[in-house]
Amino acid sequence: MSRSWLYAQPDLWAEIERLRAAHYRERRSRVPARQRTSxxxxxxxxxxxxxxxxxxxxxxxxxxxxxxxxxxxxxxxxxxxxxxxxxxxxxx
The missing domain is CATH 1.20.5 (Single alpha-helices involved in coiled-coils or other helix-helix interfaces)
Known part of the structure; x- marks a missing residue:
């Protein structure tokens, strides 16, 4: 499966972008346990x-x-x- 084929599939491309955005938000919002306020x-x-x-x-x-x-x-x-x-x- 080539990257160009994935980019040509709007439904797959939209899902990839959604997952990327969710992953990015999750990474930004995680605070290491030692830095969290009790x-x-x-x-x-x-x-x-x-x-x-x-x-x-x-x-x-x-x-x-x-x-x-x-x-x-x-x-x-x-x-x-x-x-x-x-x-x-x-x-x-």
């Missing part, structure tokens, strides 16, 4: 990520509270030291 390792990484998210959420809340206090203090200082605005409840 379930335990993935679980530890997930737990670490969740702990970090909790810490960042707590820090974010603390920063929001600090900002609210600082803005409140700033507003209190500026309203005490600002002269009254004309037309804001004052008589002419």
């Amino acid at each position: 379930d335990a390792s993935l679980l530890r990484r997930l737990e670490a990520a969740n702990a970090r998210i909790r810490r960042l959420t707590e820090e974010n809340q603390q920063l929001r509270e600090q900002l609210a206090r600082a803005l409140g203090e700033h507003r209190a200082v500026t309203t005490r030291t600002s002269p009254p605005r004309a037309g804001a409840g004052s008589a002419p």
